[in-house]
Amino acid sequence: MAEAAGERGENRLEADAFTRRGETPVRISPRQGGIDFATLIGLFGAFALILGAILLEGKSTAFINIPFVNLPAIMLVVFGTFAVTMVSYSVQEVFQAQPIMLRTLFRSGQSPNDAAMRMLQLAERARRRGILQLQSELYGLRPEPFLHRSMTMLVDGIAVEEIERNLTFETHAMMQRHVRSAGILRRAAEVAPAMGLIGTLVGLVQMLGSLNDPESIGPAMAVALLTTLYGALLANVVFLPLASKLERNSATELLINQIYILGSTSIGRQENPRRLELVLNTILPASQRVKYFD
Template identity: 25%
Template sequence: MKIDFGNKNKKLLIIAVMLLIIGQSLIGSISLEVLFNLTALQIIFAGIFISVFVSFPMTTLSDTLRITKESFLKEIDYAEDIHKIHSLAVKVKKDGLLSIQSDIDREEDIFLKDGMILLNDYKKSEVIKDILQKDIESRETNLFKPYNVFKMISHVAPSLGLIGTLVGLIGLLSNINQPYEIMNNMAAALVSTLYGSLIANFIAVPIMVRIKEYIDKNVLRYNIITEGILLIAQNDSARNVFDKMNVMLKEGERLQYPGNGMNERNSQLHELKI
């Protein structure tokens, strides 16, 4: 699938401009000395790390970093999968199922490789469907773990901001006769709430939405592959395999059939007559 770098660059430029506007409004309203309050930073970030490390195993946290990175950098290439499965369908029609063994050995994508192995093992289409659907459910569950991490951060960060506010107010009241300490504690109190809201609404929630979109794209890819494998198992024609996978894409993303569609359809009709 072709990546539109022009649109990506425009998007990044818009985000950068909006961040500059927000930064300018913050700095214009609050001095840098007050905005970067060490006490507030310690409460918010230490609290987030403690909450996350207590709640999730290290494997989930490492997967969160990996999947978050992939959601920004990795493009899901439906076209490659559709063309690859169409080629398998043509090969199976021509030379039989055993001919795809070399393709299985070369395939690097685990999900597609597992589907090809099931197909090559002569399992019934119902069995293949059941196995692949369970595989999709398991993969979807694993992909949702990073989503849950950021969901927790979006809930915890504002609460920690309120805790920072309470700590600042307690410090304010305990130093009521010391004007300098009153100002420091008041700054920590208010800035903590600001930090919590910014982390929740400008970092955690947007990343959650991005991960959810990445999950949806992966699940669609798995369903497209599953549909193609099942159609091959049912001995459907190569053209039908391609078309039924292709219509699962959005209308503007659908692919042009790579082969001579009329000849394949005539061949299919000839097979039916026989």
Template identity: 35%
Template sequence: MDILSLLGIVLAFAAILGGNLLEGGALGSLFNGPAAVIVIGGTLAATILQTSWPVLKRACSQARWVFLPPYVSLEDGIGKVVDWSVKARKQGLLGLEGLADREQEPFARKGLQLLVDGAEPETLRNVLEVDLQNREQRDLESAKVFESMGGYAPTIGIIGAVMGLIQVMTNLEDPQSLGGGIATAFVATIYGVALANLLFFPVANKLRGIVRERTRYEDMMIDGLIAIAEGENPKSIELRLRGFLQ
């Protein structure tokens, strides 16, 4: 569990609600059903319209990374590569076959299998970099979905505000109905701006950060596997890969 993500969301909405209370406002004034339907429904509709089903499905799946990010540890990765290099130095590349079968990470397993199959270092790099680039591109597309939602939400909020004002203008002769229209107008704007800046944009940036960290890890893994293929000394490989920690 990413405690910082949870803390950030709690603090963001606590600040909005707490500030409203400090100004003497009532919590109920910030809850408006029509405004929520307009902003949330409109934002989702616009996002669905622009996004293909595979990208949307992947984005929904990766949203959990905000709180449950995939485990990535450069230290652990370096340790694994060094262990592989020691085994390869003692038993040859074929000695890695058992490790490849037991490896949990698909990317590392593919690299180990290529080593066992005797792939040349350049071939190894080309194959793994294609995998890395394709995976990175798909993950970044998921982040862009939330970025798009952050762009749409304030605009939809303005639409909600205009619709509320239209309701006010068409019911000027009925003072009792003016309050609902005015509330929808202002609360819709708050919903749009708050969702964009307190949720959608931060989620998009969080996902990008996770993607960058995974890419750095897999770049490190590629360098380590190529060093093994070239027969480098395990100590030299460790010193080389520790450069990724800086």
């Protein structure tokens, strides 16, 4: 009791001191647990899809006569994979990863060799005309946001150490986002065959339960076989190749960012561009090394 009263007295004295200085004390509210909607949506969604596949029993295929197309199987594997993957991640992480995944469908025109040549051009112009003259180059660098930010910081006179630190932190954050997105794709590749196996078991149970009705054996067998096919296709044709492509693109983007960081710090220190060329060639692959200066 005495200790609690003493603590309340100290807190009151601190609050009075802040009031006299015209300041408001910083207060941290107690940490409160919240509902993880991704887990709830994923679990309920997966079980609802499995239950729906059980109840439909192939009846939804009455108006679909296309071979290898079965609506319950598609819903169970595709939406079930998405639902179970959401259990492993938060809703925000899943939706933030979508733009990064979509970028794997489009080939980037930038290569490490092009980035190194552009960096050497900027270094030579800064050496010849001065760093402040790079301001006229900023508009043309907008297609490359990372390079544009680095050159903007140089023109603004920010210290080289601070520029290097900021760009390095940004690169690390980018890599974490890419690693998380690749992890989501690989997790989906693990889940898709499992959902296909669940669909196969559902179809087999339906088939064995209706052996006395020959007309229902075919739709049940279709669900049993097609879910396995859909799961294998999603995992090995879609998710795993996309994950590998994302990791490859991420490695290339990391190399390009390292080139921009080395070039920005070299320009900021007013080093000879020939030295920058030697440094860049140490991190470039042998087939993409540059020869800017004869």
